[in-house]
Amino acid sequence: MSRTLNLAHLADLPPAIAKPGYERAQLQAGILHIGVGNFHRAHQAVYLDDLFNAGRDRDWALIGAGIRPNDRAMRQALASQDWLTTVVELEPGANHARVTGAMVDFVPVEDDGCAIVAALDNPALRILSLTVTEGGYCIDPATGAFNPEHPDIVHDAAHLHAPRSAFGVILAALKRRRDAGLAPFTVMSCDNLPHNGRVAGDAVAGLADLIDPALAAWVREQVAFPNSMVDRITPATSNRERAALAERFGVKDNWPVFCEPFRQWVLEDRFPAGRPALEEVGVTFTPHVAAYELMKLRILNGGHAAIAYPAGLLGIHFVHEAMEDPLVRGFLDKLETEEIIPGVPPVPGVDLQDYYRLIARRFANADVGDTIPRLAQDGSNRQPKFILPSTRARLKAAGDVPGLALVSALWCRHCAGLDDRGRLLALDDPNAGRLQPAALAAREDASAFLNLTDIFGDLSGNPVFRSRFEAALSRLWRDGTRATLQAYLSGTL
The missing domain is CATH 3.40.50.720 (NAD(P)-binding Rossmann-like Domain)
Structure with missing residues (x-):
């Protein structure tokens, strides 16, 4: 009782x-x-x-x-x-x-x-x-x-x-x-x-x-x-x-x-x-809050954003299930190691790779029952805060952004409103009314989405980011999420 x-x-x-x-x-x-x-x-x-x-x-x-x-x-x-x-x-x-x-x-x-x-x-x-x-x-x-x-x-x-x-x-x-x-x-x-x-x-x-x-x-x-x-x-x-x-x-x-x-x-x-x-x-x-904050926003929150959209497109509901999927987990590991963590400034007393390993264990906690729809909501506010700063940092350091551009392309593909099997996806975003038409139009012309300059800012006109985004989005529509993740992991995207 x-x-x-x-x-x-x-x-x-x-x-x-x-x-x-x-x-x-x-x-x-x-x-x-x-x-x-x-x-x-x-x-x-x-x-x-x-x-x-x-x-x-x-x-x-x-x-x-x-x-x-x-x-x-x-x-x-x-x-x-x-x-x-x-x-x-x-x-x-x-x-x-x-x-x-x-x-x-x-x-x-x-x-x-x-x-x-x-x-x-x-x-x-x-x-x-x-x-x-x-x-x-x-x-x-x-x-x-x-x-x-x-x-x-x-x-x-x-x-x-x-x-x-x-x-x-x-x-x-x-x-x-x-x-x-x-x-x-x-x-x-x-x-x-x-x-x-x-x-x-x-x-x-x-x-x-x-x-x-x-x-x-x-x-x-x-x-x-x-x-x-x-x-x-x-x-x-x-x-x-x-x-x-x-x-x-x-x-x-x-x-x-x-x-x-x-x-x-x-x-x-x-x-x-x-x-x-x-x-x-x-x-x-501590007076060094900014260092801890940037570490967490890019590695943890950015990691959540990275797995939310491929998992949603694949019909995965729980976060721990996404971490059990070899392609989603492999995508996250490669993205964090090669593109996100290198752009995170040092944090006093913290090994960033150890911090990421802790984050991955937390994501994989099956008892928590955290859901992919929760992570996928409000992308128009979360992408500019959790993903695009890493993209800018990487480009500023003259690095390539195949994984980070893929995250944004996955978000665009998710905003179209259907998963890879044609099932409806909930678009929980205050800007849903303009995101979905732009995402659907981007199937033929990626500029329809990239030209949302209130979200992408200067990245809309960056040739490296634009090229990577266009290639990733085209591959997602043509071959689907699994094949696109596999191409990223094999270096052929």
Whole structure:
């Protein structure tokens, strides 16, 4: 019989499940987090739970918040269980479950961000953290620069009293703090972006530039935006995970989190309003965040992007199954070794080949059950961040890019919407409406896809990249994915 997760039943949960070693009444909120998804609850919330269990810094508990309509579903699911979450770490052959209690409230999700802005009037909230995905930063994909013409930014510049973007919410809250004579909170990005703190700062200050130059100057001078690198593979939750939790551990959780055992968090130590002692629970504080970040984005996130599209075209559903396929695994190994890792700058104390071997083992963890559709989503935001920087670095070093161009060609072929056997592929991308027609037209003329310059930028006109892309895409349509991967591995593509 399964026990419903909530505070009243916490003590009655099976003994094999680790539980908070502190009373929730002992916690005080110090962090408001926008974007309460699975990753946040498997990462930041777990580190804080560890810290509270160690008897430290219990005035840094979390308040959740969201700005998207589907955040309402998350809030509703967590409210009925007193904001508790079951986290299952999928160690192969030895899964472990724990209940985390670091979240103590969740701001009501409304059509605008006014409730979040009001919550941030509380001076005890000294950090605002966020995981709003790579696509939520209102940047130009081709350049990585803040885009003042993004529809959400245009709206918030004219309606800061009712913002609808995360950065409109942040700016409105900071402005109220400034006007009230309160110290600003620190803005801590936990998204997979190069220099994510700087990008977040550019978005907040860039929006302020459109409203009040004095406010923009204050943001740049007074508000801290530390860079970070975060890492933990965390699949989406489905009824499969809910049923597994009930069957294996006897817990009924509306939205449990299943994740790999590995986790990593590297942070720049810029928190003028204070911070929890996260170094006590394994967080690395260093001025060299950018090196760790670039390593992870190119080798891990780039590796995910590399296997997503060939696996999808071959009808493979799970990531570990893709790693069991000799051609997909061979493609990844060759691509990482010959084209991605050579362009990654050194990281203090890290052997990059060892790091990649760790990544490959993590991808192959069958217990995680991560899916290819999850990796394949949002390609128009992920390609410019995870693949195309490696392509540019390789070309700048006068290297060839047969594998990296093949990744982009595989993405194009995937965007056409059918796999190699003619089955429909879901195109989960905010730009799907223009990607699919361009991908279909590229079957006859690759320029139809390469001319998406907001994605490819200067690579659209690079003769080496264009030639490699055209050859790979032509081969994919003519011979199929398996034959094309084999040609790449044999050096005949």
